[in-house]
Structures are given as C-alpha cells and as structure tokens.
Amino acid sequence: MTRAKTGLRLLPWLLLFVLFLAAVRFTGCSPALFWARRSHLSDVFVRMIPPDWAYFPRIFPLLWATVQMSVAGTVLGAFFALLAAPFCSANLKNPPPLRVGMRVLIQVLRSFPTLILALAATFLFGIGCFAGAVAITLYTFAIMTRLCYEDIETADTRPYLALCAMGASPGRAYFRAVLPEIASSYLANALYLLETNVRHSAILGYVGAGGIGLLLNEKISWKEYDRVGAILLALFAAVCLIEWISERLALLVRGEKTARPAAVRAILAALSLLFVLSLVTVGRPDFSRTSIQAVGSMFSGLVWPEWGFLVEGGSGGLPWLLLETVCIAFVGTVIGALLSLPLAVLGTSRLVPGPVALFFRLFVMALRSIPFLIYGIIFIRVAGPGAFTGVLTMAVCSIGLITKRFTEAIDSLDFRPYRALGAMGISPLLRVRYAVLPQLIPAFASAVLYRFDVNTREASVLGVVGAGGIGAPLIFAMNHYAWRRAGAITLGLILLVWLVDLISARLRGGRRR
Amino acid sequence: MKLQVLHVSKQFDERVAALSDVSFSVGEGEFVSVIGPSGAGKTTLIRILNGSEPCDGGEVLLSGQHLESARGRKKAEIQKGVGTIYQDFALVENVSVLQNVLNAALPDMAFLPAVLGLFGRARRETAAALLARVGLADKLEEPVKNLSGGQKQRVAIARALMRRPEILLADEPVASLDPVTGRQILTLLRDLQQKDGLTIVMNSHNLALSKEFSDRLIGLNRGRLVYDGPVGEASAEVIDTIYAAAEEAQV
Structure with a gap:
C-alpha cells in the first residue's frame, strides 16, 4: 500500500544484477576475448560443411546403441519409479522412516550428472553400453520418482483411502486408485525424459559407457570435422524423429487426440518390441575387471570421504570449485535466458509469419540436439580452458529448454487486457509492460529457475573437457581410484544441488504465494 | 451533449456494412442501452466510440472534442476521458x-x-x-x-x-455472468449513474435488463439505427422491427 513497498520490489532485481556482475568477474567472462577469437568458432562450423556422407554407414550402429541405451534406461527407470514413488509420498500409507530414507536416496541420486553415474557404472560393469544403460536407468529413476511422488501428493487420495477402508492392501489400492489419476502426467514426463536421455546418452561414450559419444570425441580430437558434421547431423535427425514421435504420443496421452483401439494396440506393440529389442541387445556386463575390494573401497570412500578436502581453502579447494561451478551455471543461465527471449518471439507463429517461426524453431531444435559437451569442446577453442568456456557452453545449452517454455508462454498470451489498455490511450510500451509482461514473467521465471537447477548439475561435469568447475577434479579422482577424494567432492556436489533445489523451490513457491 | 455520433459508417468487407450512417447523441448523466440482434454492429460501435477502431466515415464527438479525426497524442488525450468495460473483463x-x-x-x-x-x-x-x-x-x-x-x-x-471518465462504455457487461450476478452489476452501474452522475452507454442483447436499468434505447439492425427513444415508448411493434429484420436476413 505504501511507497516503501514499491521500492522494495525493485531490490531483489538489483541484488540479482549485482550478483550477476560478481559472478561474471569470478568466472573471468570476457566478451572482448570472445569477439577477438570469434573466427575460431565459425571455423569449426564451416569445416563441418559439407559433412562426410560416406561416413553415415559407420555411424548407424553406434547411433542405434545410443538410442538403445536411452530407450532401455528410460523404460526401466520409469518403471522402477512407479514402484518407488508410493513409498515417498506423504499422503499414502507407508512407514515414515522408509519415506525419509527413500527421499534422501532420490535427492542424492538426482545430484549426480549422468556422466558421473556412467563413469561409476563402468567401474562396476566394465566398459560398454550396459554401463550406459545403467546410468540412464538410475538418472531416469531419480527424476521420475520425484516427479511421480509430487504428482501423487497433489492427487485426490479419497478413492485410495476408501479402497484401504474396504480392506484392500495399500499396494493394491495404489495401483487401482492412485495410478489412474497420475497416469497421463507420468507418461508425459516419461516421454519428455526419453528425448532428454537420447541427448544425454550421446555423450556417455566419453567415459567408455558406449554409444556415439566415443566416436564423436575421437573425430573431434582428430579434427575430422566433416565426420563430426555427419555425426551431428545423424544425431539431429534422430532427436527430431524421437521428438516428433514423443510429441505425437504426448498428444494421445493427454487426450488431446484420439486414436482407434486397434491403432493404440499397434503403437503399444511397436513400443514394447522396441523396448525388448533394446534390452536384449544392450550387451552383457563385463565383470572381469571388477573386484570385491574395488567396489568396497568405492563405497567406503563415499561413506567416509576425505573430510579435509571439504573445507580446504584456496583455488584448489572444494568450496572454491563448488562456487565456480555455481557461478558458471548462474551466468550461463542468465545469458541463455537473454538469448532465448528474441528466439522465443521469433519462434511463435502468433507474432511472426509462419515460415520464419518454423525456421527459428528448427534452429533451436538443432541447437538442442547437440550434446552439451560438444559445445564445451567447440568453445574451448575460442575461450581457452577455464570457467569462461563453461559459461558459454551453459548459455547455449540453456537456450533449447528456455526458448521452448518461453514460446509456450507467448502462445498462451491473452491480448484482451493489452487492447483494453490501448483503448485508455496508454502507449504500446507501457501496455507491454503492464498487460503482457505480468502474464509472461511467472512462466519465464520458473523456466529459468528450472534450467538453473539443471545447469548446476551439468556444470559439474564440464570439467571433463576442461571447461572449469568441479568436474575435472571429480573425474580425475575417480580415474585414479582416489575414492575418498571422489567421496568428498560427491558430498559437496550433493549439498550444492540440494541447496540450489531448496532456493529455487522457495523462489518458485514465493512467486505463487 | 456528452457524446455525439454523427453519420458514422464502417465497412469490414465489401458486401456487408457493419455500421451505416449511424447518428445519435447522449446527454450528461444518461444511461443508454444499445440493443439489437447479434451482428447488428453493437460491438463495432463501442470499439469506434473508444477509439480502438477507426470508422470509414462520420465523426464522434466526446464533450465536443473530435475523436475520429484526432491522431497520436491528441487522440490518446481524448481516449483518457472514456472508460470501457468488456464482456470478458x-x-x-x-x-x-x-x-x-x-x-x-x-x-x-x-x-x-x-x-x-x-x-x-x-x-x-x-x-x-x-x-x-x-x-x-x-x-x-x-x-x-x-x-x-x-x-x-x-x-x-x-x-x-x-x-x-466523461463516459462509461459497457460492451455486453453481463453476458458472461449468471442472471443474479448480472443484476448486481447492472444495479451497481445504475447506482453510479444516479449517485455519481456517470454517463453510460451499454451494449446488451438482453432486452428485459436493458428496459429495466436504462433510460433510453437505441436499436441497431444490420448496421442501421432503427430506433432511438425512451424505454417507455419502445412498444412491442418497435421491438419487433429491431429484431425482426434479422430473422428475415437469416432465412
């Protein structure tokens, strides 16, 4: 009601701006450097064209392995999530200690980027696709369980309680009364994750977990860019295809489209065939190099980490590395969001002519289909090893998701208040400020916060390609079997992700009020 | 006169005139209802009166100021004196x-x-x-x-x-409300007219409510003004002419 409150509203924005500038300094971002060395960036892309067409036959087996890992991992992970979720939900009957335990487990699993899970899996199951599939399964399991129990907690549990009161076991009541209610959201999430997982599994080859990543890495380090171009093109096609299929299926799942029962049966049969095929041919684990002692020291390292490293000061210490990781994610997310804004406007057929919108949508999709480590490798040629490369990578990686959400928000804009303010003689600029932005900002903010959450995790593996952050020391420690140090870094990472999660949940909750 | 509408015409496509040669005026503190079948041009009229839509011919005067021929800052200045409420808020x-x-x-x-x-x-x-x-x-x-x-x-x-506002324009203000709530809103509008001297021009497709709450009716049919007079003088015959032609047109 008073003027003080208006002033206070501007304060968080000011604070955010100051934090941003501090983080920019900390990560050593230098637009001048980027501009001076921009030719190194265009160079890479120019040399990818034309791609080496003859190379495609070599690509397909590995591309199939990549898709295989993600299909098998997504289905298995989603299935286990369905079983685990009721034990995490506060509104269903389950023992509270078990619930707390499960939630902690999920939160811990969620903190690991797929690449780290895959690396750990290669130590247990040997090099190959099996390790990759395990990593994707664990990752999917963690995310799906969480999404699932959040859905359950907002679902109506009266039918469930009624069935329980009739003497049905809680398990049966869950399947009969709760599942139908969350089914469509569950399937939509699983489909979305399938898309993400294809991109994720494309880089698992980096740590020896199979798929196309290995080949990609090799071709980039050998500077065979025409072949890199061919691989990226194949990957783009695969991602487009999967996105197209999953969008179709999502329409069916949400009930926005209907299909004949026969068609539904055919689709289900095709999908199960794909899944079984993926699962059966994913390769056997290779235990020849795993020993009980190795596994034992791995877990004891996690349980009893190197405590000294947790609080070590200076630029090599864990706190400093974690701060660098967060700063990379933060600056990258902000820059990505700023870049997404014009792309989102240009990508809606509501504001620009149809062909223009289509072009920009395809452009964003192409950006999205390239795995983020590849950006790291490309940007390192421009910005050199260090956090600045990480920032650039995170910025470009954020564009895909944020633009998509922005576009959706713009598509659902209500223009009536805009016209109503126009009829009062208010200038177009102020009309946008008061009738358009208030509708967009909540959706924008939640997209950006969500992406920041994801970026924090992804920034923690950027170190693999030398792009700063905590990733390099972590993978170094793992490859040298320094499990106590890896344990310390892991613990730091878990705490960091948990903290970011908490903050972003709070901010999002605060928006809703 | 608060509002003068002089020979206003509007054409959206070549065949159908949304408004043709509509003229009327509204005095200070009046509550006028514009009635007519759907497609009669009621909403177009409101949009012209608040300056959202230019008209093809004629002039609108708000407290003596020319709205139609005004542009830019001058137009915004006149628009400031108009308040509008809408069916969808x-x-x-x-x-x-x-x-x-x-x-x-x-x-x-x-x-x-x-x-x-x-x-x-x-x-x-x-x-x-x-x-x-x-x-x-x-x-x-x-x-x-x-x-x-x-x-x-x-x-x-x-x-x-x-x-x-000098004048309040209401475009079907109760069309998306239930009958009880609708009456409450109209009661509020009449209260604002009677106690605060607000001038109101309201579009309505609900004849009974218009008759009950406003002082004067303006009947539009296919873009033409077919009736302008006090509520009391609008006989059944008059009402028929306002609505009948539309049925003819639909057949």
Missing part, C-alpha cells in the same frame, strides 16, 4: 486487483515512474477507495484469477472509474 489475470486498477492511472504519469511502477500514495488511495465503492475493499491484494466473474467485472468497473 480484459483484466491481467495473474496480477492483483489493486494493480489492475492502477493500470488505468498510467496515461497521467511521467514515463519513468510509469515504467518503474511508482504509482505513489495518492493514486493507490484513490484506487483503494474506488474498489471499496464497487464492493471489493477486502480483495485489494488478491490476484484477479482467484475472483468470481462478478467480482472481475467489478474490478473492471473500478479500473474504468479510475480514469474519472
């Missing part, structure tokens, strides 16, 4: 009630305070007082999306009043 849904009403203060503010949202205490108090007037004193900080339809229309009325 046209509010910003996820913003508070108070903020929605304050939006109407924007045309009077300097650029920088307007962009930063520094409305000042006086404007906030005016807005709060208007919201109390329409019966929403306890909803100031509520997001509009949490309100019922009737409450939303009250917010829209408060927003229109915030402009201290």
Whole structure:
C-alpha cells in the first residue's frame, strides 16, 4: 500500500544484477576475448560443411546403441519409479522412516550428472553400453520418482483411502486408485525424459559407457570435422524423429487426440518390441575387471570421504570449485535466458509469419540436439580452458529448454487486457509492460529457475573437457581410484544441488504465494 | 451533449456494412442501452466510440472534442476521458486487483515512474477507495484469477472509474455472468449513474435488463439505427422491427 513497498520490489532485481556482475568477474567472462577469437568458432562450423556422407554407414550402429541405451534406461527407470514413488509420498500409507530414507536416496541420486553415474557404472560393469544403460536407468529413476511422488501428493487420495477402508492392501489400492489419476502426467514426463536421455546418452561414450559419444570425441580430437558434421547431423535427425514421435504420443496421452483401439494396440506393440529389442541387445556386463575390494573401497570412500578436502581453502579447494561451478551455471543461465527471449518471439507463429517461426524453431531444435559437451569442446577453442568456456557452453545449452517454455508462454498470451489498455490511450510500451509482461514473467521465471537447477548439475561435469568447475577434479579422482577424494567432492556436489533445489523451490513457491 | 455520433459508417468487407450512417447523441448523466440482434454492429460501435477502431466515415464527438479525426497524442488525450468495460473483463489475470486498477492511472504519469511502477500514495488511495465503492475493499491484494466473474467485472468497473471518465462504455457487461450476478452489476452501474452522475452507454442483447436499468434505447439492425427513444415508448411493434429484420436476413 505504501511507497516503501514499491521500492522494495525493485531490490531483489538489483541484488540479482549485482550478483550477476560478481559472478561474471569470478568466472573471468570476457566478451572482448570472445569477439577477438570469434573466427575460431565459425571455423569449426564451416569445416563441418559439407559433412562426410560416406561416413553415415559407420555411424548407424553406434547411433542405434545410443538410442538403445536411452530407450532401455528410460523404460526401466520409469518403471522402477512407479514402484518407488508410493513409498515417498506423504499422503499414502507407508512407514515414515522408509519415506525419509527413500527421499534422501532420490535427492542424492538426482545430484549426480549422468556422466558421473556412467563413469561409476563402468567401474562396476566394465566398459560398454550396459554401463550406459545403467546410468540412464538410475538418472531416469531419480527424476521420475520425484516427479511421480509430487504428482501423487497433489492427487485426490479419497478413492485410495476408501479402497484401504474396504480392506484392500495399500499396494493394491495404489495401483487401482492412485495410478489412474497420475497416469497421463507420468507418461508425459516419461516421454519428455526419453528425448532428454537420447541427448544425454550421446555423450556417455566419453567415459567408455558406449554409444556415439566415443566416436564423436575421437573425430573431434582428430579434427575430422566433416565426420563430426555427419555425426551431428545423424544425431539431429534422430532427436527430431524421437521428438516428433514423443510429441505425437504426448498428444494421445493427454487426450488431446484420439486414436482407434486397434491403432493404440499397434503403437503399444511397436513400443514394447522396441523396448525388448533394446534390452536384449544392450550387451552383457563385463565383470572381469571388477573386484570385491574395488567396489568396497568405492563405497567406503563415499561413506567416509576425505573430510579435509571439504573445507580446504584456496583455488584448489572444494568450496572454491563448488562456487565456480555455481557461478558458471548462474551466468550461463542468465545469458541463455537473454538469448532465448528474441528466439522465443521469433519462434511463435502468433507474432511472426509462419515460415520464419518454423525456421527459428528448427534452429533451436538443432541447437538442442547437440550434446552439451560438444559445445564445451567447440568453445574451448575460442575461450581457452577455464570457467569462461563453461559459461558459454551453459548459455547455449540453456537456450533449447528456455526458448521452448518461453514460446509456450507467448502462445498462451491473452491480448484482451493489452487492447483494453490501448483503448485508455496508454502507449504500446507501457501496455507491454503492464498487460503482457505480468502474464509472461511467472512462466519465464520458473523456466529459468528450472534450467538453473539443471545447469548446476551439468556444470559439474564440464570439467571433463576442461571447461572449469568441479568436474575435472571429480573425474580425475575417480580415474585414479582416489575414492575418498571422489567421496568428498560427491558430498559437496550433493549439498550444492540440494541447496540450489531448496532456493529455487522457495523462489518458485514465493512467486505463487 | 456528452457524446455525439454523427453519420458514422464502417465497412469490414465489401458486401456487408457493419455500421451505416449511424447518428445519435447522449446527454450528461444518461444511461443508454444499445440493443439489437447479434451482428447488428453493437460491438463495432463501442470499439469506434473508444477509439480502438477507426470508422470509414462520420465523426464522434466526446464533450465536443473530435475523436475520429484526432491522431497520436491528441487522440490518446481524448481516449483518457472514456472508460470501457468488456464482456470478458480484459483484466491481467495473474496480477492483483489493486494493480489492475492502477493500470488505468498510467496515461497521467511521467514515463519513468510509469515504467518503474511508482504509482505513489495518492493514486493507490484513490484506487483503494474506488474498489471499496464497487464492493471489493477486502480483495485489494488478491490476484484477479482467484475472483468470481462478478467480482472481475467489478474490478473492471473500478479500473474504468479510475480514469474519472466523461463516459462509461459497457460492451455486453453481463453476458458472461449468471442472471443474479448480472443484476448486481447492472444495479451497481445504475447506482453510479444516479449517485455519481456517470454517463453510460451499454451494449446488451438482453432486452428485459436493458428496459429495466436504462433510460433510453437505441436499436441497431444490420448496421442501421432503427430506433432511438425512451424505454417507455419502445412498444412491442418497435421491438419487433429491431429484431425482426434479422430473422428475415437469416432465412
């Protein structure tokens, strides 16, 4: 009601701006450097064209392995999530200690980027696709369980309680009364994750977990860019295809489209065939190099980490590395969001002519289909090893998701208040400020916060390609079997992700009020 | 005269005239209902009266000022004197009630305070007082999306009043409300007319409500003015001419 409150509203924005500038300094971002060395960036892309067409036959087996890992991992992970979720939900009957335990487990699993899970899996199951599939399964399991129990907690549990009161076991009541209610959201999430997982599994080859990543890495380090171009093109096609299929299926799942029962049966049969095929041919684990002692020291390292490293000061210490990781994610997310804004406007057929919108949508999709480590490798040629490369990578990686959400928000804009303010003689600029932005900002903010959450995790593996952050020391420690140090870094990472999660949940909750 | 409409015509495509040669005037403190079948040009008329739509011929005078021929800043200046409420409210849904009403203060503010949202205490108090007037004193900080339809229309009325309008235009203000709520809104409008001397021009497809709440009826049919007179003089025959032609046209 008073003027003080208006002033206070501007304060968080000011604070955010100051934090941003501090983080920019900390990560050593230098637009001048980027501009001076921009030719190194265009160079890479120019040399990818034309791609080496003859190379495609070599690509397909590995591309199939990549898709295989993600299909098998997504289905298995989603299935286990369905079983685990009721034990995490506060509104269903389950023992509270078990619930707390499960939630902690999920939160811990969620903190690991797929690449780290895959690396750990290669130590247990040997090099190959099996390790990759395990990593994707664990990752999917963690995310799906969480999404699932959040859905359950907002679902109506009266039918469930009624069935329980009739003497049905809680398990049966869950399947009969709760599942139908969350089914469509569950399937939509699983489909979305399938898309993400294809991109994720494309880089698992980096740590020896199979798929196309290995080949990609090799071709980039050998500077065979025409072949890199061919691989990226194949990957783009695969991602487009999967996105197209999953969008179709999502329409069916949400009930926005209907299909004949026969068609539904055919689709289900095709999908199960794909899944079984993926699962059966994913390769056997290779235990020849795993020993009980190795596994034992791995877990004891996690349980009893190197405590000294947790609080070590200076630029090599864990706190400093974690701060660098967060700063990379933060600056990258902000820059990505700023870049997404014009792309989102240009990508809606509501504001620009149809062909223009289509072009920009395809452009964003192409950006999205390239795995983020590849950006790291490309940007390192421009910005050199260090956090600045990480920032650039995170910025470009954020564009895909944020633009998509922005576009959706713009598509659902209500223009009536805009016209109503126009009829009062208010200038177009102020009309946008008061009738358009208030509708967009909540959706924008939640997209950006969500992406920041994801970026924090992804920034923690950027170190693999030398792009700063905590990733390099972590993978170094793992490859040298320094499990106590890896344990310390892991613990730091878990705490960091948990903290970011908490903050972003709070901010999002605060928006809703 | 508050409002003078002189020979206004509007054509959207070549064949059908949305409005042809419509002339009437509205005096200070009058409550006029524009009635007619759908497609008669009622909404187009309102959109021309508040300057959202240019007309092809004719002139609109608001308190003697030429709205139609005005452009840019001059036009905005005249538009400030017009308040409009809509069938679908046209509010910003996820913003508070108070903020929605304050939006109407924007045309009077300097650029920088307007962009930063520094409305000042006086404007906030005016807005709060208007919201109390329409019966929403306890909803100031509520997001509009949490309100019922009737409450939303009250917010829209408060927003229109915030402009201290010379005239209030109402485009089917109760068409999307249930009958009871609709009567409450119209009672509020009549109260504003009788106690505060507000001039009101309302579109309506509900003849009974128009007859009950307004002083005068203007009948439009396929873009032509077919009746202009007091409610009392609108006989069954007159009503038939307003609506009958449309049936003919539909056949």
